[in-house]
Amino acid sequence: MAAAAAAGGTEAAAEDAGGAAPCAxxxxxxxxxxxxxKALVKADPDVGLASQEAVxxxxxxxxxxxxxxxxxxxxxxxxxxxxxxxxxxxxxxIEAVDEFAFLEGTLD
Amino acid sequence: xxxxxxxxxxxxxxxxRIIKEALPxxxxxxxxxxxxxxxxxxxxVLYATSCAxxxxxxxxxxxxxxxxxxSAMEEMEFQRFIAPLKESxxxxxxxxxxxxxxxxxxDKKADSEEQDKSREDDNDDDDERMEDEEQNDEEEVxx
Numbered sequence: 001m002a003a004a005a006a007a008g009g010t011e012a013a014a015e016d017a018g019g020a021a022p023c024a025x026x027x028x029x030x031x032x033x034x035x036x037x038k039a040l041v042k043a044d045p046d047v048g049l050a051s052q053e054a055v056x057x058x059x060x061x062x063x064x065x066x067x068x069x070x071x072x073x074x075x076x077x078x079x080x081x082x083x084x085x086x087x088x089x090x091x092x093x094i095e096a097v098d099e100f101a102f103l104e105g106t107l108d
Numbered sequence: 109x110x111x112x113x114x115x116x117x118x119x120x121x122x123x124x125r126i127i128k129e130a131l132p133x134x135x136x137x138x139x140x141x142x143x144x145x146x147x148x149x150x151x152x153v154l155y156a157t158s159c160a161x162x163x164x165x166x167x168x169x170x171x172x173x174x175x176x177x178x179s180a181m182e183e184m185e186f187q188r189f190i191a192p193l194k195e196s197x198x199x200x201x202x203x204x205x206x207x208x209x210x211x212x213x214x215d216k217k218a219d220s221e222e223q224d225k226s227r228e229d230d231n232d233d234d235d236e237r238m239e240d241e242e243q244n245d246e247e248e249v250x251x
Contacts, residue, residue: 040153048170057177067130087140
């Protein structure tokens with residue numbers, strides 16, 4: 001019993017480090033692998049080095065972006081009374097939302 | 109190798125999970141939509157990086173830091189991301205600090221153990237350390 005409790009304590013600490021908080025929210029660790037995000041950063045010839053923190057914030061920002069664009073696109077699926085998000089919903093969202101203007105012409 | 113930067117894609121499984129968690133239960137996404145969102149996310153990172161780099165250059169720095177990325181969000185009109193990103197960054201910094209201290213303790217312990225035990229060839233430790241060092245090189249303490 002005591003041994004199990006001790007093991008449980010270490011597990012909890014490991015979980016905290018992994019960011020597996022009960023309430024999904026801002027404090028979570030990045031789910032996108034930092035190595036892939038870093039590869040994208042390095043693809044820019046004008047960019048020198050990037051701190052680990054910068055790569056982390058970019059990863060988290062990309063996750064927030066995915067959430068945002070998915071939700072905005074879903075509005076159009078709902079309008080079409082569909083439960084499946086389709087490519088055209090995304091195209092509609094990109095056209096309608098100013099912040100997504102940078103995506104125009106890049107997804108084909 | 110990738111032909112264009114946008115081809116550097118992010119893992120499908122993770123992208124799909126993020127999408128599903130953002131949408132109500134029972135909603136599906138077509139493969140085309142998922143793929144397009146994934147590509148959009150890559151373009152987003154590229155654009156944000158370029159934007160952040162402008163701020164780094166303005167500050168006469170050659171290393172992008174977290175502040176540059178946050179400034180880029182403002183510039184790109186994703187202000188609503190800034191507060192949650194700052195929160196995540198705080199948690200990340202605390203975790204990194206914890207890991208650093210654990211590494212220091214581990215090194216101290218390893219040193220004292222080497223004096224006691226007879227050697228076993230342990231290549232794994234060396235590899236781990238190299239990876240950590242690589243991370244340390246690019247780590248910048250910034251505000």
